[in-house]
Amino acid sequence: MNTMLQEAQITLDQLVVQTKDLTKHYGKIVALDRATFSVAPGCTGLLGPNGAGKSTLIKLLLGLLTPDQGEATIAGCDVKTQALALRKLVGYMPEHDCLPNDWLAQDFVRYMGELHGLPTRTAIQRASDTLYHVGLGEERYRAIGGFSTGMKQRVKLAQALVHDPQVMLLDEPTNGLDPAGRDEMLALIGRIAHEMQINVILSSHLLIDIERVADSVVILSNGRVIAQGTLRELMQATPAVTVRTRASAAPLAEALRKRGYGVEVEGAEAQVEYRSDAVYDAIRDAAVETKAAIVHLKRHILSLEDIYLAGESSPVAAQQNDHVASKPEVQ
Amino acid sequence: MIEKNVSANARIIDRGYQHYQGTRLGLGHSEWVMLWAALKRGVGLRRSFRNKIMPWLLIAVAFLPPVVILGIQVITGDAITSPYTRIYPRIVAVFVLFAGLVASDLLCSDRRERVISLYFSAPITRLHYIASQVISLVVLLLLLTLVPYVILFFGQALLAPSFGTFVSNNLSDLWDVLLGGTLIALFFGTLAMAVSAFTDRRAYATGAFLGLVLVSGISGKILSSPRLHFSGHEWFSLVDLLSMPVNIVSWLFGRTRELPLDGSAYLWGTLAVIVISLALVGWRYLKVGE
Numbered sequence: 001m002n003t004m005l006q007e008a009q010i011t012l013d014q015l016v017v018q019t020k021d022l023t024k025h026y027g028k029i030v031a032l033d034r035a036t037f038s039v040a041p042g043c044t045g046l047l048g049p050n051g052a053g054k055s056t057l058i059k060l061l062l063g064l065l066t067p068d069q070g071e072a073t074i075a076g077c078d079v080k081t082q083a084l085a086l087r088k089l090v091g092y093m094p095e096h097d098c099l100p101n102d103w104l105a106q107d108f109v110r111y112m113g114e115l116h117g118l119p120t121r122t123a124i125q126r127a128s129d130t131l132y133h134v135g136l137g138e139e140r141y142r143a144i145g146g147f148s149t150g151m152k153q154r155v156k157l158a159q160a161l162v163h164d165p166q167v168m169l170l171d172e173p174t175n176g177l178d179p180a181g182r183d184e185m186l187a188l189i190g191r192i193a194h195e196m197q198i199n200v201i202l203s204s205h206l207l208i209d210i211e212r213v214a215d216s217v218v219i220l221s222n223g224r225v226i227a228q229g230t231l232r233e234l235m236q237a238t239p240a241v242t243v244r245t246r247a248s249a250a251p252l253a254e255a256l257r258k259r260g261y262g263v264e265v266e267g268a269e270a271q272v273e274y275r276s277d278a279v280y281d282a283i284r285d286a287a288v289e290t291k292a293a294i295v296h297l298k299r300h301i302l303s304l305e306d307i308y309l310a311g312e313s314s315p316v317a318a319q320q321n322d323h324v325a326s327k328p329e330v331q
Numbered sequence: 332m333i334e335k336n337v338s339a340n341a342r343i344i345d346r347g348y349q350h351y352q353g354t355r356l357g358l359g360h361s362e363w364v365m366l367w368a369a370l371k372r373g374v375g376l377r378r379s380f381r382n383k384i385m386p387w388l389l390i391a392v393a394f395l396p397p398v399v400i401l402g403i404q405v406i407t408g409d410a411i412t413s414p415y416t417r418i419y420p421r422i423v424a425v426f427v428l429f430a431g432l433v434a435s436d437l438l439c440s441d442r443r444e445r446v447i448s449l450y451f452s453a454p455i456t457r458l459h460y461i462a463s464q465v466i467s468l469v470v471l472l473l474l475l476t477l478v479p480y481v482i483l484f485f486g487q488a489l490l491a492p493s494f495g496t497f498v499s500n501n502l503s504d505l506w507d508v509l510l511g512g513t514l515i516a517l518f519f520g521t522l523a524m525a526v527s528a529f530t531d532r533r534a535y536a537t538g539a540f541l542g543l544v545l546v547s548g549i550s551g552k553i554l555s556s557p558r559l560h561f562s563g564h565e566w567f568s569l570v571d572l573l574s575m576p577v578n579i580v581s582w583l584f585g586r587t588r589e590l591p592l593d594g595s596a597y598l599w600g601t602l603a604v605i606v607i608s609l610a611l612v613g614w615r616y617l618k619v620g621e
Contacts, residue, residue: 062452084454088355092452098445102378114364115453117355126351133348159449164351196348 014076016041016167016199017061021070024056031056033223034070039201040230043193045210046203047308048220054203055095057220058169061201062092075166088117091160095172095203099152101145105131108144109158116163123162130162131155134188150181157188167199168192174209182209189213207305219308227307234307240264240271241279244296245287255286274299361455362463369467373433382436386471389429393475396422397483404490413501415480415508416584419515419577426475426519427544427573433471434523435536437464443531447619457616465612469520477512484508504584511580518576518601519544521608528615548573555591565591569600576601 017039024032032053046054059065061074063083072079077086100108106127113123131140134154139147144155153173160168173189174182190213193200204210210217217234219227227234245252249270253263259282262273272279280297287294374390375383396418404410441447450460484505491497498505526543527536551571555564568591569575575597581587582594590597 064451084358084456087452087454090452092449094445094448094452096445096448098449100440100444100446102382102440104377107377111364111368112449112453115361115450115455117357117360117454118351119353119356119360120364122351122353126349129349163355196350 014041015039016044017072017074017201019070019072022057022060022067022072023069024053024060024065025068030223032060032067035220035223035225036070037218037225037228039199039218040216041199042215043189043200043202043213045214045217046201046220047205047207047210047217049205051222052205052220053223054205054220055171056223058092058171058201058203061169062087062090088163089166091163091165091168091198093156093160093168093170093173095175097152099144099155101143103144104141105136105144105147105155105158106140109140109155109162112159113162116165118163126162126164127158130158134158134161135184149176150178150184153177153181153185154188157185161192161198165198167201169201169203171203172205173202174204174206186212207308239274241274241283241297241299243270243272243283243294244268245270246293246295249292251290252283252286252292255290256282259286358455358459361453362459365450365455365460365463366467369437369464370470373437373467373471385432386429389425389432390474392425393422393429394479394482397479397486400483401486401490404487410487410491413504413584414483415504415511416581416586418480419511419580420574423515423573423577426472426515427541429475430468430472430519430523431526431537431540431544434468434520434527434540435533437468438524438527439531439533439536442619443533457619458613461612461616465521465524465609468524469516472516472520473512476515477509480508480512481505507580507583511576511583514579514598514601515576517605521605521612522572525608525611528612544572547571557591568592569596572604575604 015038017037019038020036022032022035023030035053035057046057048054056065060067061072061079063079063086066080074086075089077083077089079086103111109131110123110127113126114120118126128137128140131137131154134157136151136154136158139151144152147155153176157170157173160170170189174185177185186209189200189202192198193213193215200213202210202214211231214231216230217228218225243249243252245268247268249265249268253265253270253272256263256270256272261275261279261282264271272283283294283297286292371377374386396414400411400414400418441450447460451457484501488494488497488501522544523540526540530536530539548571551568551574553559554567554570557564568578578590578597579594579601581589582597587594
């Protein structure tokens with residue numbers, strides 16, 4: 001087992017998760033359809049509406065479900081053949097309530113640490129430390145049943161963190177929290193990813209949560225990956241620059257077309273194809289050539305919402321909508 | 332007394348988050364951790380007082396007959412020979428109640444509170460989880476079905492004129508108690524676990540188990556009664572789940588005249604119930620937690 005673990009150790013320049021054609025059906029329903037993506041170290045958002053396949057993907061990555069097709073590795077471990085080894089390196093925070101009400105927080109977090117292979121003395125020490133880090137240092141000897149929703153979410157986070165995982169899978173960690181609690185939880189997740197240097201995969205249907213803490217994002221819709229990359233890459237992947245002129249933009253558009261750019265014109269406004277920053281020089285030269293007076297020039301930076309909506313309405317996604325339904329509840 | 336210059340230099344150091352570089356233990360450690368936690372849970376340790384009352388009350392009741400017998404022997408000097416066949420049929424209800432209460436506590440709460448999905452995200456298998464829960468219940472039941480009678484045996488040996496002579500003359504009793512007590516614990520432990528695996532509500536599980544054992548006991552006794560004049564009525568004594576493992580004790584101690592069937596039939600019946608119960612628990616947990 002130790003040899004397997006040593007082999008499974010990842011360094012920061014290695015990918016945290018890699019999947020290829022990962023597919024999972026529940027009967028005739030496709031929960032995950034040929035999902036291929038990779039996750040780099042840091043905090044990655046797993047974004048998608050309810051029923052998009054996020055929880056199924058997380059359970060596949062934990063080795064709790066077996067994929068019908070395709071393959072995946074997490075922290076260097078194959079999810080099909082090294083399920084037990086990978087779970088020592090991964091922390092999981094489920095979406096739903098999953099805490100025993102009559103346990104003390106300290107006892108439960110320690111117990112989860114021991115189940116993940118920590119020796120008893122270490123587990124006791126780390127349980128106290130971890131509860132302190134999630135802000136429950138003073139409350140750790142209270143029964144979990146008496147905790148508020150926010151405190152319970154922190155206990156869930158602590159039990160996923162106690163064994164010092166290489167990767168944490170957090171399924172909708174802000175569910176049921178009020179705005180202040182959500183802010184605190186996201187700050188905590190940000191600390192885990194960026195200060196504690198633990199890779200985090202954060203599943204959420206809330207764009208704002210992902211935008212706030214994630215470095216990169218994988219967007220799922222109806223079981224398919226519709227976009228992936230760093231937030232910077234995705235948001236800057238704008239296909240066009242908007243140019244507004246005082247008069248008709250048609251002459252300017254024609255001059256740009258001659259320079260090899262695709263342009264769409266509507267009155268005084270032109271959408272010029274963006275390939276690189278060289279487009280700005282081309283627009284300047286075309287404006288000089290056609291004596292066009294430019295009153296507005298802007299490259300539109302996409303929000304995560306734009307990317308998400310574009311993916312949702314793409315032909316691929318639309319085609320999927322015809323035959324892919326959301327997954328059923330599994331007992 | 333703290334010196335002034337020491338307190339002036341005192342600092343609170345935030346160690347920050349510490350990564351763990353030590354050894355990660357294997358499945359054997361996880362299994363032991365689960366087993367120990369279930370044992371503590373079964374008797375209410377580190378839980379509220381309410382959770383301690385019933386288990387400890389039943390354990391106390393289970394120890395009562397040997398204590399009384401030994402007390403009488405101390406006072407009167409008269410030894411009761413082979414008291415086991417008289418005690419087990421009378422105390423079996425305590426074993427049943429203990430098994431019903433603890434099994435539902437061990438299995439139902441984990442599923443009802445959905446903690447089980449967290450446990451299965453740890454490096455353990457379903458088999459390890461089930462094994463730890465079943466073993467812990469059987470071990471706790473042995474505290475009721477075996478330990479008092481082993482104490483009784485050695486208590487009687489200590490009160491006998493010669494400890495060595497008593498032990499050597501009655502050694503077969505000790506083996507019979509060990510075998511009988513273990514089979515009773517296995518029988519009621521696995522059966523209670525099988526019933527608890529089918530619901531996540533503790534009250535339903537305990538009620539269903541007690542109902543099953545009680546109804547089967549009454550119907551088995553009625554149908555196997557010699558007053559019913561139909562052939563093969565004695566086979567209905569195998570329906571009686573309340574008496575089945577206790578009948579083995581009677582058989583082991585040679586009191587076969589009290590049994591409607593040959594004692595080996597109850598042994599096979601008990602083993603069959605244990606195997607079927609374990610299979611049912613395993614089947615129920617194939618998909619739990621996904």
